[in-house]
Amino acid sequence: xxxxxxxxxxxxxxxxxxxxxxxxxxxxxxxxxxxxxxxxxxxxxxxxxxxxxxxxxxxxxxxxxxxxxxxxxxxxxxxxxxxxxxxxxxxxxxxxxxxxxxxxxxxxxxxxxxxxxxxxxxxxxxxxxxxxxxxxxxxxxxxxxxxxxxxxxxxxxxxxxxxxxxxxxxxxxxxxxxxxxxxxxxxxxxxxxxxxxxxxxxxxxxxxxxxxxxxxxxxxxxxxxxxxxxxxxxxxxxxxxxxxxxxxxxxxxxxxxxxxxxxxxxxxxxxxxxxxxxxxxxxxxxxxxxxxxxxxxxxxxxxxxxxxxxxxxxxxxxxxxxxxxxxxxxxxxxxxxxxxxxxxxxxxxxxxxxxxxxxxxxxxxxxxxxxxxxxx
Ligand code: SF4
Numbered sequence: 001x002x003x004x005x006x007x008x009x010x011x012x013x014x015x016x017x018x019x020x021x022x023x024x025x026x027x028x029x030x031x032x033x034x035x036x037x038x039x040x041x042x043x044x045x046x047x048x049x050x051x052x053x054x055x056x057x058x059x060x061x062x063x064x065x066x067x068x069x070x071x072x073x074x075x076x077x078x079x080x081x082x083x084x085x086x087x088x089x090x091x092x093x094x095x096x097x098x099x100x101x102x103x104x105x106x107x108x109x110x111x112x113x114x115x116x117x118x119x120x121x122x123x124x125x126x127x128x129x130x131x132x133x134x135x136x137x138x139x140x141x142x143x144x145x146x147x148x149x150x151x152x153x154x155x156x157x158x159x160x161x162x163x164x165x166x167x168x169x170x171x172x173x174x175x176x177x178x179x180x181x182x183x184x185x186x187x188x189x190x191x192x193x194x195x196x197x198x199x200x201x202x203x204x205x206x207x208x209x210x211x212x213x214x215x216x217x218x219x220x221x222x223x224x225x226x227x228x229x230x231x232x233x234x235x236x237x238x239x240x241x242x243x244x245x246x247x248x249x250x251x252x253x254x255x256x257x258x259x260x261x262x263x264x265x266x267x268x269x270x271x272x273x274x275x276x277x278x279x280x281x282x283x284x285x286x287x288x289x290x291x292x293x294x295x296x297x298x299x300x301x302x303x304x305x306x307x308x309x310x311x312x313x314x315x316x317x318x319x320x321x322x323x324x325x326x327x328x329x330x331x332x333x334x335x336x337x338x339x340x341x342x343x344x345x346x347x348x349x350x351x352x353x354x355x356x357x358x359x360x361x362x363x364x365x366x367x368x369x370x371x372x373x374x375x376x
Contacts, residue, residue, distance in 0.1 A: 013134055017198075033281060044260055057092070063095075069104065073110075093115070122163065126165075172222060184245035258270050265284075311334065311358070338375070342358075
């Protein structure tokens with residue numbers, strides 16, 4: 001089963017920290033973009049993926065909730081027409097709290113969306129202002145209630161830690177509030193302040209700084225402990241879920257799965273070939289309208305790259321990498337290949353290695369980039 005990712009690059013305003021592929025909403029460009037997206041989906045379907053089915057559709061962005069329900073229905077319809085999409089497919093839409101009402105959410109649900117992922121980031125107004133988000137904490141709470149009123153029983157919230165000026169206790173306020181709301185799924189990310197981001201300038205001007213590393217470790221570990229105490233299970237470095245509510249789509253990225261990515265800047269990985277579409281929205285629309293392929297990079301991955309990639313992503317999972325399966329899939333002995341480089345992490349207590357699995361320890365998770373660099 002593969003996944004289908006749809007990139008929606010439009011936002012009502014650009015947040016000061018954002019490094020995603022997005023631009024300001026423009027109604028005319030949006031109309032042309034949706035038509036191009038549908039056309040790309042149809043062409044890929046005509047390319048033939050016989051015998052394979054999709055069981056996830058994921059609208060990511062940008063701000064997919066700026067689409068109309070009719071746009072969403074047309075895109076889902078194109079996916080179902082072009083591919084064998086399972087009737088019970090997980091269909092996720094990323095939504096910003098300020099863009100929705102109970103009615104719009106109900107219409108997304110009628111269009112076929114069955115999972116919402118809200119970009120909440122924080123339940124503190126001062127933090128949201130520093131991130132130049134358009135919503136406040138009350139709007140985030142209301143959006144969550146509206147999702148329930150609209151009938152969604154699978155809701156995820158994104159929160160961000162290590163915000164400018166944020167103390168451990170302030171981060172935990174947001175975590176506690178999320179727990180009190182009771183979504184099925186939560187993603188907890190660490191803010192990365194990019195070199196040329198307006199946020200970096202805002203921070204310098206206002207003399208905001210990020211908490212020291214030791215505090216971030218406490219933010220991360222304490223929030224995971226509180227979430228586990230509240231019945232969530234951490235299944236990936238940044239993700240927790242109630243039983244049975246893991247993100248089926250995102251798991252494909254971490255379990256050596258396959259997915260088509262449609263839209264500007266989207267990546268795809270199918271049959272050991274990886275490609276990336278042109279990033280700029282207007283270039284993407286122009287290419288599709290002219291009948292040209294939108295991919296600007298495409299290559300068959302070597303067996304070595306696929307193995308490294310499978311290990312790199314699987315170590316993000318709490319259950320770790322199923323080494324027996326990976327060895328069989330790639331016809332290798334992964335320990336013979338990587339063991340000499342990994343042994344010091346095993347000795348240092350960052351990585352647990354058994355015949356069946358390799359797994360980062362809690363301490364290893366905090367230094368995951370270091371361990372994973374072995375596979376890149
Ligand atoms: S809403 Fe999300 S994608 Fe859009 S600018 Fe803000 S962070 Fe970036």
